[in-house]
Amino acid sequence: MIKAVLIEDEPQLMETNRLMLKQNFPNIKIVGEADTVSKAINTIQEQQPQLVLLDIELADGNCFQVLNQCRPYTFKPVFITAYNHYAIKAIKFSAIDYILKPVNEFEFCNAINTAITSINEDEIKLQTFNFEQQYNNEAKSKKLLLRTADSLHLVDIKEIIFCRSDNSYTTFFLNDGQKIIVSRSIKEYEEMLSEHDFIRPHQSFLVNLSHVTKIDKTDGGFMVMKNKKEIPISSRRKQMVIDKLDSL
CATH class of the missing domain: 2.40.50.1020 (LytTr DNA-binding domain)
Known part of the structure; x- marks a missing residue:
């Protein structure tokens, strides 16, 4: 059983994510939910999930404040974002799975399926580091992550x-x-x-x-x-x- 935490500050979207996971992934157990940066950090540290659905922009902060407090990374992040040029660019260059708002069930399931087949601690560190570098610099990406079989x-x-x-x-x-x-x-x-x-x-x-x-x-x-x-x-x-x- 894969333990998952949902981090989202929009109640309706939180409910959508919850339902899609329960309906499509019986092997995933939701062990915690959070709608603020501090709650997200506490929930991840307490529950030690393997999978985290993480909204990039929260009402009181962003995903980087969560990630910075949760090292070393032992969970696979799947980012959730409204269209954001720098976020999507950084995600793609880092080969990280993401879900675009408004959430589409087919794309949601594809992202989760890909994520749960590649939960690997070394990969997570490499992907997350590259993502932070790309996003925070908001400049031309210099590195590209390529995922093979x-x-x-x-x-x-x-x-x-x-x-x-x-x-x-x-x-x-x-x-x-x-x-x-x-x-x-x-x-x-x-x-x-x-x-x-x-x-x-x-x-x-x-x-x-x-x-x-x-x-x-x-x-x-x-x-x-x-x-x-x-x-x-x-x-x-x-x-x-x-x-x-x-x-x-």
């Missing part, structure tokens, strides 16, 4: 040469020759990495422009990367590639 990789974004799509999987090719395969679509990473001068010259590829050495216009056009790999450029994206390179 059996591990979690903290990657310097500048070390990513390119990504290749394979249906719902994405393979990252790094500067040191390492390949990392994750079960997320390349489109998600395109949105996340666009501010780091990554572009999509072809449906199957996402490229870090800082690793491009040459644009070859023969055979329809392709990019030559620092690792000598050749990335095709689709005809309909060719002008976009040229315009982006001109703007650098």
